Amino acid sequence: MSDSLSSIVPGGSQDRWAGRRVGPGVSLKDCRPTRRRVWRDRRNTFLVSLAVGITMIPVVMILYQITAKGIATMDWEFLTSSMPLSFRREGGGFLNGLVGTFIMVGLASAVSIPFGVLAAVYLVEYGKKNWLAKLIRFFSDVMTGVPSVFVGLFVYTALVIEFGFGALMGAASLAIIMMPIIVRSTEEMLKLVPQELKDASYALGAAKWQTVIKIILPSAAPGITTGVMLAVARAAGETAPLILTALGSYQLTAKLWGKPMSSLTLAIFDGARNPFAAGQARAWAGALELLIIVLVFTIAARLVASRSRISR
């Protein structure tokens, strides 16, 4: 601390005692920043603002260009028809992808939300700081860091080799990606439920599980919803694991297994990789569609969070 003190206050040493003293060792004149310090301060203010400016460029560009290029191809036909069999052909749309995304994200949510919330309940209400809870907490953090493409590889080796590509396999990989996110965000929310509320419930004679279901979960519901919606947005935007599990398809299908399924992200990825203008145009429209879905979930999550007391 003494080091940093003397570097802030110039002339803190003994030889500057002369002059208008304001205290032992410091004169008012010495407290005024030197020109070099002022210059450095201004330079860094500029650099910080520059960083903000640079970071805002991609935001504006992405929003503007996805909207502009997407709207050019986006029409009723795009929303309601599936891909043509050739990338070269114009027309058609990503309905197969849209349906695939909804089915797979829906299935993944149906599995990961209840299990994720229950696991979080265990961490907060039962496990607390015992070894099992610590282990689960640590490894769900590890799992959030696992690359999504590796999750895809896992589902491929564990399930796809046996049962073939399909919606269920894609949903399994998405569920694995969503689950740790839901566990950790729900845990944070459950921690915020006031102890008085639980005590009141116990005092009325409720068992612990009744308190969890009737008191704790409902009062943390908005916060939990926020975390869940962010996880859903994340899952809807995943591509890599789906390449290895749902594979992608040109056809509209609702079969849950035995048949490859497309998703919005897979369709966009295909469009971005091929050299034909018609395919690329569809990819832009698909990107707009996906961006809208993801942003709706993200913004809704924020709105829910801002309207409740128990939230971030």
Next chain:
Amino acid sequence: MRWPRSNPSAPSRVISTTKSASPWQRRGVGRRADSLFVILAASSGVLILLVLAWMVVSTTGTALPVFGSQGISFITSSEWSPSDGEFGALAFIYGTVITSVIALLIAIPLSLGVSLFLTEYSPKRLKTPIGYAIDLLAAVPSVIYGLWGVFILLPLFLQPTADFLAKYLGFIPIFKGPASGLSYFGAGVILAVMITPIITSLCREVFATVPNADRHAAYALGATKWEMIRQSVLPRGRAGIVGAIMLGLGRALGETIAVALLIGSAVRIDVSWLRPGYSMAAVIANQFQEATGDHIRALVGVGVVLFALTILINMGARALVWRFNRI
């Protein structure tokens, strides 16, 4: 928002002894239901552990024949020719590391700048829109970044910049031409755009926890704003900053689609950042659909190496944060 807590110890059972206290109990679902519920909740937690263990076992098991036949050369050789059964993943490991390093070099100053601006400099009316913009950047799916990167950023920024660097700084080995926008550099830039919002929002939270008293103390000693940041804000947030950067790095290492579209897909090791290469995640995404037999096993093996690398980084982050926190 927290409520004050008066009594942190919760009774774990029903206190009431009267039989008619709760309608649930009258139906005879009282205590047994409670222990059933604990088991249900605990097993959901254990499910995570099981899946993770299954993950490691299943993938490693699949890749084992290739690990066995290639031995250590799987990670020390860059010879990758599926038709001859040669699988050396060094070029991919190199590509992953280099693109992540480039991404961090760009993203760290940017995200520190933005988070400092948001916590220390920004007027109130700018805070919300910039915060929203950063959140938006974090929410955009990677396939959209890839699409945007290939069709907009590549001709508009990546290719010209690469040409410029090769022309004027070409004497430095890492900027040697002939330059291509589809390169380690191109992939690194798009990764930087993707991880900047992550690091920013984490750093922002860290800086927000610095108590105002620390700031006022620095000002009271005559510090300029920047000196205040240097002496009060940054040292306090060091552990958090390192953790945020590590998390960003973990994300960059595993990022697949955007990199697959922008790295140029060349199985080679090049010192120059402006030449096409390949990364671990990208090779899995690009080659998987055409792969069969041992090739698939080798790709799974690449995935296992990638997994190991990200786990190491994550553990390292934790250890670092833990050490900083103690000091």
